[in-house]
Amino acid sequence: MSSETESPDTSSDFIRDIVAQHVAEKRYAKIVTRFPPEPNGFLHLGHARAILLNFGIARENGGQCNLRFDDTNPAKEDASYVDAITHDIKWLIEGWADEQLASKPKGAVPVAQQINDRTDYQVSTASSSDADTEAFTASDYFDQLYNYALDLIKKGHAFVCDLSATEIEEYRGSLKEPGRDSPFRDRSVEENLDLFERMRAGEFPDGAKSLRAKIDMTSPNLWLRDPLLYRIRHIAHHHTGDKWCLYPLYDYAHCLSDYLEGVTHSFCSLEFVVHRPLYDWVLASLDLPRELPHQYEFAKLIPSYTLMSKRNLLRLVAENHVSGWDDPRMPTIAGLRRRGISAAIIRRFVIGTGITTNDDSITDIAAMEHVVRDELNQSAERRLGVLKPIKLVLTNLAPDEVIECEAINNPQAETPKKRKLSLTREVFIESDDFAEIPPPKFRRLKPGGEVRLKYACIIGFDEIIKDADGNVTELHCTAQLDTRSGEANSSKKVKGTVHWVSATQCHEVTTRLYDRLFTVEEPGAEEDFVTALNPDSLEVVTAKVEPSLAEAIPGAVYQFERLGYFTADSTDSSPGKPVFNRTITLRDTWGK
RNA sequence: UGCCCGAUGGUGUAAUGGUAGCACAGGUGACUUUGACUCACCCAGUCAUGGUUCGAACCCAUGUCGGGCAGCCA
Known part of the structure; x- marks a missing residue:
């Protein structure tokens, strides 16, 4: 399926160096990390770095990573976020670090045990095979x-x-x-x-x-x-x-929660550097019997053109600038998933940015877009769909004539599968693919020109039909049927190839064209980020697509040839009636 | 102007006293039944000044710039 090419475990960073040192010294019986979300919002790309670091360290060292809800402030937290957070974490690490996700027996609280004639408290970890387990929760330690x-x-x-x-x-x-x-x-x-x-x-x-x-x-x-x-x-x-x-409060509860769970390495972001002496002070002041956990800090991930704090994302939701925490334009794990971006893509992008202590870096979102296109190019099946249709009549075909064509599902596949497409007298092509007065180097359909209908044949332009107001209503062309694949003239070359759908055998589907949510590189640095919202971040069109797309699988991503990648929305689609979200456009070096 | 942290091409990173490398972005060309993909080439960097050393991105000093810290948030 996915051609995930994650960086090999040879890649290192200052944190992995520290852990490797501890492993070499046999300082701990087992490496234990934790990911401690506060249930006050959805997880986003910034959290993904922390999740992937914590689970990654556990994964690379035969350790475990505790999912712990850091719920010490009832005024700001809500149980409704617990399920969403849990689901997103599991989805993100599925097939990658499932074994490292540690939980505790249901209802477990810290229990007394004797260590060197001293009383100690620790909460037990459930094995992944246990039936009744639950996430670690700070409030269980109150x-x-x-x-x-x-x-x-x-x-x-x-x-x-x-x-x-x-x-x-x-x-x-x-x-x-x-x-x-x-x-x-x-x-x-x-x-x-x-x-x-x-x-x-x-x-x-x-x-x-x-x-x-x-x-x-x-x-x-x-x-x-x-x-x-x-x-x-x-x-x-x-x-x-x-x-x-x-x-x-956090400074008191966090270090002790780490201790009670037997955490060895506690990773957090740079703003907690000044809190580290307090973390150490609390633990040291209690004179505890076991080895103490230690805190290490790393820089947050801040992608350009996105907002990256729960407080701000909450405002986008509360003020209805987006449809919810999982709006496909949101940088949340749930939003990205709805957008058609896989966990493997997020992992490849995030891990690729590395872990450092550089505190003023903005990661170019283009780096993620590159990974999205690269992974989807390998995995997505191709389909034909027209976003903004214009009617084209092949005048040399009979009204009820149907010419069967063969289309390749994925040219990147080892053994590409094929499907059938029907060419009919009337088809739709993209209105952008025709220009009455073409700009220089225009390789598409223009008066007097020729172009190939992808997987079908070359067509020659004959006539432009306009209504009384001068608007183009139809394009009349002649199909050169001997240029079809397998026919005598199939190797004839033309400069342009355009996508199309049969006007009589196509489906109309609601399609959402997403663009970046903000117009500035660093919306978080804006006086008021709302003023930097991109008014064109969502455009809804009714697209005409080939028949097979009516059965699109929610969550699956397809490439609409020459346009981009689209996924059937898993919440708004219904059987036979998919709603498509555009994941990303194809790279466009021509610009238009 | 208190304390702490950081600084490598446009961007993100690697090099841990011994040839400054990778990726993204950008540019030029080739190929193309996707102006996609792929391929080739190009562009471009160690914040500054001293010091230690045979040798410094790396160690030291000073400066400059950037970030963090005065929630009964996390």
């Missing part, structure tokens, strides 16, 4: 996270603070000025324990108190100035319900 917070308080590493949000901001200082200690910083362990328990019990309103790490208010790293660990939120959580009104 109890254990709470207990760890108690430990932190007992060790004098955390305190309950009564300062308001604005006061905390003031006390934090600025980029240049050091911060000041909270007046509540030196509460006794007993008082902190009592207050924290009462926070959990719901005695205080939102924002009245918080649990903070006791680190260093004068640190040049803002994230070390007694950062918050827990905040009060009297709001139900999509997974834990109303059990909690106290929720941990």
Whole structure:
């Protein structure tokens, strides 16, 4: 099927070098990575890099990659995204790293175990053959996270603070000025324990108190100035319900979730570099028995002409600039899939961009378009379809005459299969393929010229028919039947070949012509990206296509010869009535 | 102007003290029953200045430019 030519495992990057070093040192029994999406939107091309890195590292080292929902903020998250995210990940790695996708037994939470006479907590991993499994979920660790917070308080590493949000901001200082200690910083362990328990019990309103790490208010790293660990939120959580009104923050929950799952390598994007000391501080302050996970950062993938943040993509959806998260113009995994772009294509493109710490790079979207065309050229069957038809009459054929022609399904195939096409007196050709006053080097149909109807025969131009207003209504030509394949004059050469469909044996199908969503290279850098929306990103036409396309398989991609690649939309098509989405046009070196 | 990070053709990357390579984009031509594909050729780079070294894209120093950080978001 796919001729996926993914980079061999010889390709390396700084992260693979680090992991290879650890493997050589036998530092870990098994390499364990994780992909931790927050269920607050659909996954996009940027996530694809993280997914492919995490699963790729696991795949190359006989390890595992945990899918973990990072659901510590009930105000922004929703269970409705969980299924879509899970589906997209599985689809992206299918046939490539399915074995590495790790989950846990249903309902599993961290359990106590003895390690070197010390009590440790870990959540078990389910084997891929187990029946009842589910994704790892940070909120399943809330109890254990709470207990760890108690430990932190007992060790004098955390305190309950009564300062308001604005006061905390003031006390934090600025980029240049050091911060000041909270007046509540030196509460006794007993008082902190009592207050924290009462926070959990719901005695205080939102924002009245918080649990903070006791680190260093004068640190040049803002994230070390007694950062918050827990905040009060009297709001139900999509997974834990109303059990909690106290929720941990990312910096506290993430490193410990990694630890509880036995993650060895925790990869994230560059903006978390400044958080790494905090990641390490939390883990180190708890004096944990097992080997600690470590965080490594890499640069995000930002393709040109696309938006790449969930916040912004959500706005496109909310304001109806697109039909949804899976609109074929969206850079989401679901959108690309509907567009006809396979997982193998995404993998080849994303992996091909590499992993670095260069932080200001924009990847030319043309690099992805190249992969799309290259893969589809190998796999897509060819069909004939006319987007903007103009009628052409072959005056030397009888009205009911049908001439059978043979068309090749895919010239790239080892042993190309063929199908039948019917040439009739009346056909449609692309209106772009005729010019009454042709521009220089025009190789198509023009007055007095000749052109070949693909897979049929050469035709000679006779006459142009116009209506009263001067609009072209029909083109009259003569078919040179002896130039058909196998006939005496079949090797006759003409400069142009055009596609066509029989006017009496064709189907009309709704076809969506997509173009890039934005007119500028970096819409995310725009004051307001909405002003950079491409007004022509979607054009709907009723195309005339050859009969076989009525049975197009949703999700399959076809090349409409000389036009581009089209896929039958899997949500809007119905049996016998496909709706086509244009995946991408063919490369066009002539320009028009 | 606090701290941290980064800098290789137009773009994305490789070279880890020893010939600056690959891909995309762009250009020219060949081929063509898809102006597609394919093929051939061309274009074009180590941010700057010093230093270490027989030898520096790589190590050091300084500068320049770019990015990140002051959510009870992740």
